Amino acid sequence: MVTTNIPARRARRRRATAARRHTVxxxxxxxxxxxxxxxxxxxxxxxxxxxxxxxxxxNAYTDSAGRIWSADTGFVGGAPSAPVPVPVAGTDDDxxxxxxxWAMSGYDVPVPCPARYRVDLHFAEVYWYAxxxxxxxxxxxxTERISRLDVLAVVGRHAALxxxxxxxxxxxxxxxxxxxxxxxxxxxxxxxxxxxxxxGVATPIPPSPVYEVPSSIAADCSRPVDAEIMDWLARVPNxxxxxxxxxxxxxVDGSIVLADRTNLTVDGNGATFAALTKGSSTRRNWRLxxxxxxxxxxxxxxxxxxxxxxxxxxxxxxxxxxxxYSIEGTQGATLDGVGAHDVHGDFVAxxxxxxxxxxxxxxxxxxxxxxxRFERNGxxxxxxxxxxxxxxxxxxxxEVNMNxxxxxxxxxxxxxxxxxxxxxxxxxxxxxxxANAGGGAAVNVGEITITGNTMxxxxxxxxxxxxxxxxxxxxxxxxxITGNRLLSFGDAVELRGVAGAEVAGNTVTFTDAxxxxxAGVRLANAHVVSVTGNAFSGATEAVVNxxxxxxxxxxxxxx
Numbered sequence: 057m058v059t060t061n062i063p064a065r066r067a068r069r070r071r072a073t074a075a076r077r078h079t080v081x082x083x084x085x086x087x088x089x090x091x092x093x094x095x096x097x098x099x100x101x102x103x104x105x106x107x108x109x110x111x112x113x114x115n116a117y118t119d120s121a122g123r124i125w126s127a128d129t130g131f132v133g134g135a136p137s138a139p140v141p142v143p144v145a146g147t148d149d150d151x152x153x154x155x156x157x158w159a160m161s162g163y164d165v166p167v168p169c170p171a172r173y174r175v176d177l178h179f180a181e182v183y184w185y186a187x188x189x190x191x192x193x194x195x196x197x198x199t200e201r202i203s204r205l206d207v208l209a210v211v212g213r214h215a216a217l218x219x220x221x222x223x224x225x226x227x228x229x230x231x232x233x234x235x236x237x238x239x240x241x242x243x244x245x246x247x248x249x250x251x252x253x254x255x256g257v258a259t260p261i262p263p264s265p266v267y268e269v270p271s272s273i274a275a276d277c278s279r280p281v282d283a284e285i286m287d288w289l290a291r292v293p294n295x296x297x298x299x300x301x302x303x304x305x306x307x308v309d310g311s312i313v314l315a316d317r318t319n320l321t322v323d324g325n326g327a328t329f330a331a332l333t334k335g336s337s338t339r340r341n342w343r344l345x346x347x348x349x350x351x352x353x354x355x356x357x358x359x360x361x362x363x364x365x366x367x368x369x370x371x372x373x374x375x376x377x378x379x380x381y382s383i384e385g386t387q388g389a390t391l392d393g394v395g396a397h398d399v400h401g402d403f404v405a406x407x408x409x410x411x412x413x414x415x416x417x418x419x420x421x422x423x424x425x426x427x428x429r430f431e432r433n434g435x436x437x438x439x440x441x442x443x444x445x446x447x448x449x450x451x452x453x454x455e456v457n458m459n460x461x462x463x464x465x466x467x468x469x470x471x472x473x474x475x476x477x478x479x480x481x482x483x484x485x486x487x488x489x490x491a492n493a494g495g496g497a498a499v500n501v502g503e504i505t506i507t508g509n510t511m512x513x514x515x516x517x518x519x520x521x522x523x524x525x526x527x528x529x530x531x532x533x534x535x536x537i538t539g540n541r542l543l544s545f546g547d548a549v550e551l552r553g554v555a556g557a558e559v560a561g562n563t564v565t566f567t568d569a570x571x572x573x574x575a576g577v578r579l580a581n582a583h584v585v586s587v588t589g590n591a592f593s594g595a596t597e598a599v600v601n602x603x604x605x606x607x608x609x610x611x612x613x614x615x
Contacts, residue, residue, distance in 0.1 A: 113157035133422030134160025135445035135474030138536035153180035158242035169254035178245035192241035275304030324355025359399030364432035365455035375400035385409025454483025465496025498530025518571035526553030546571035566594030
């Protein structure tokens with residue numbers, strides 16, 4: 057066990073995570089509303105102790121003992137893994153261990169009061185194969201409690217491991233920190249149980265201060281004001297909210313850059329940020345460089361592409377990197393309720409911080425795009441080319457000139473892992489809903505989930521809605537394609553160079569447009585692939601696989 061300087065470390069952690077502790081406060085207040093948090097001055101006896109369980113990376117779950125685990129909550133970054141349906145040794149609760157959250161920096165688990173708590177952490181390695189491939193540390197309340205944990209070395213693959221310890225908690229949340237040694241940390245479940253009387257009452261955290269945009273900055277798109285906006289934002293401190301005028305229109309000529317900011321929220325308040333000039337070849341309406349926990353919300357970016365969409369001339373190579381939003385190496389970024397249209401490049405580009413060597417600097421991590429609306433552009437819709445952990449949910453993409461989501465790492469060290477597309481709607485797209493080719497070593501690309509999405513079309517080309525190809529001769533792992541409603545002129549899902557994929561419960565409507573065979577799933581050099589319970593209406597075949605593919609199972613599919 058290694059003990060750090062607890063007061064100093066705790067102070068740093070509290071300053072760095074003030075924004076996310078608002079969520080903890082809300083959860084504690086909710087617990088109070090249902091009687092789990094005690095009134096001021098009352099102590100809690102250990103025979104009526106508080107306990108909570110979190111199914112990390114999963115939905116609410118009732119275990120074999122009848123205990124309820126809440127859906128995943130309280131995490132700081134990271135992404136949920138795709139479940140791996142395998143038996144897990146050492147437990148009667150396989151479903152708890154066959155998924156996990158990974159690449160998170162921590163968890164804040166709300167508790168009713170300062171006291172001593174028992175922490176049980178549940179692990180199972182269902183992704184990696186050999187000892188040494190994933191090693192990480194875990195700290196609780198500033199003290200390292202698990203050093204260099206290698207689950208495979210301790211219990212092997214597909215086996216449950218529980219680590220337990222007590223911790224004195226001085227406030228309203230048990231704070232867990234996970235740090236990477238080799239590969240990204242993960243956890244399958246978290247249990248917290250009170251083992252002593254309350255020693256005080258948790259102190260509420262005040263809300264983040266709000267800074268209103270100066271009225272001197274024109275909000276009628278009469279002139280470019282990006283330089284004035286950047287000057288104002290530079291005076292807004294971290295751990296704050298910067299808010300624009302409701303429904304304003306702010307002209308831009310260059311990029312609005314937020315560099316190395318922490319826990320900053322920019323509330324567009326319904327404003328549009330419109331390109332008034334042709335601009336440089338690399339202009340981005342909004343550009344995040346480095347930093348962590350940055351949110352852009354309630355805004356629209358308007359580009360300067362007069363022929364955007366699926367039309368002749370929409371793609372101009374001189375301006376293909378003129379994106380609406382660019383997230384570059386940020387550790388925790390959220391685009392919430394944003395829009396973009398008429399841009400030359402991508403709606404959202406996500407990759408490393410371009411100020412540094414791309415082969416050694418960190419990828420962007422833990423990016424969320426939700427409730428967005430993107431229409432008419434000249435290139436890709438969303439391009440995650442160097443990212444660990446991306447969630448796109450509840451959004452609309454239409455009139456996309458190339459692929460809606462293009463996972464195309466640019467170099468060998470680039471990463472594209474933990475990417476989830478959930479409950480989105482896709483309108484007219486020239487090529488695929490999701491295309492995953494490009495560079496990036498096979499081991500650096502995978503764990504990609506596409507679930508609950510709907511294509512409304514109309515279709516434009518013979519490209520399959522989902523296309524995956526590993527270009528380096530290796531095998532990319534971990535693809536989950538479930539519960540989608542897709543349209544296709546040709547094949548629906550094409551997987552080339554893949555190890556481990558599930559295609560289940562999808563509804564695909566095929567139209568004969570002279571694109572050749574119409575296979576529900578086409579496989580080439582693909583291994584351990586399950587195709588079950590899909591409705592392939594109008595398909596010529598459910599599954600087509602080449603002689604290199606192995607361990608392919610297909611059942612309960614209809615044509």
